[in-house]
Amino acid sequence: MTIVFVAIAVLGVQYLTTEVIGNDTVVGTSMNPTLAPDDKVITLRHKKITRNAIVVLDAPDEPGSYYIKRVVGLPGETVEVKDEKLYIDGKQVAQPYLNDAFMRQAVKAWQTTHDTVGQGVSFTDNFKLKEKVPAGHYFVLGDDRRVSHDSRDFGFVKKSAIRGVVALRYWPLNHMKFF
Numbered sequence: 001m002t003i004v005f006v007a008i009a010v011l012g013v014q015y016l017t018t019e020v021i022g023n024d025t026v027v028g029t030s031m032n033p034t035l036a037p038d039d040k041v042i043t044l045r046h047k048k049i050t051r052n053a054i055v056v057l058d059a060p061d062e063p064g065s066y067y068i069k070r071v072v073g074l075p076g077e078t079v080e081v082k083d084e085k086l087y088i089d090g091k092q093v094a095q096p097y098l099n100d101a102f103m104r105q106a107v108k109a110w111q112t113t114h115d116t117v118g119q120g121v122s123f124t125d126n127f128k129l130k131e132k133v134p135a136g137h138y139f140v141l142g143d144d145r146r147v148s149h150d151s152r153d154f155g156f157v158k159k160s161a162i163r164g165v166v167a168l169r170y171w172p173l174n175h176m177k178f179f
Contacts, residue, residue, distance in 0.1 A: 007037075008014075012085075022164040023040065025041075028147075029144055030068075030142030031054070031069070031144065032143055035166075038171075040170055041068070042168040043055075043167060046166045049159070050074075051072065051074055055138075055140065055164065057168065061153075066163060070088065074138065075133050076132060106123060106155075110147075124141075127152060137149045137156035140157055
């Protein structure tokens, strides 16, 4: 009976961690200031994907790796950034996860490391998609736009490539947060 109980428990945990929840570690700085390197997050595999959700996705240009990014564009939408403002279908959309202090600091750090101090560098370079986000796809960006490798580089992300929606940062404990 004990063997049967242990087998059921092991299979139950395996099912939960492959089909219901995920456990990932943030690598890199592209989601600063929201998530930092080595933060640990729990994702929900079947949670609805909405604008501003943070998702873990299979890296489309690096097999076997994953990225953590923020969903900005949903299927059927046009996406544009102009003068640091995000526009969806021509209407400005708030980006409450960004703050001016961080944006100024990120631009200053970029200018210092790329020897562009004194030159006009923005936090998010202006861009406008030539096409709408296709059905079954998303447009994702990192929160630190100066360093993020995201949909501006690798294009739209298939829904099937999204491993889960971040629901909780549980590590470090003093920064625990539900999303």
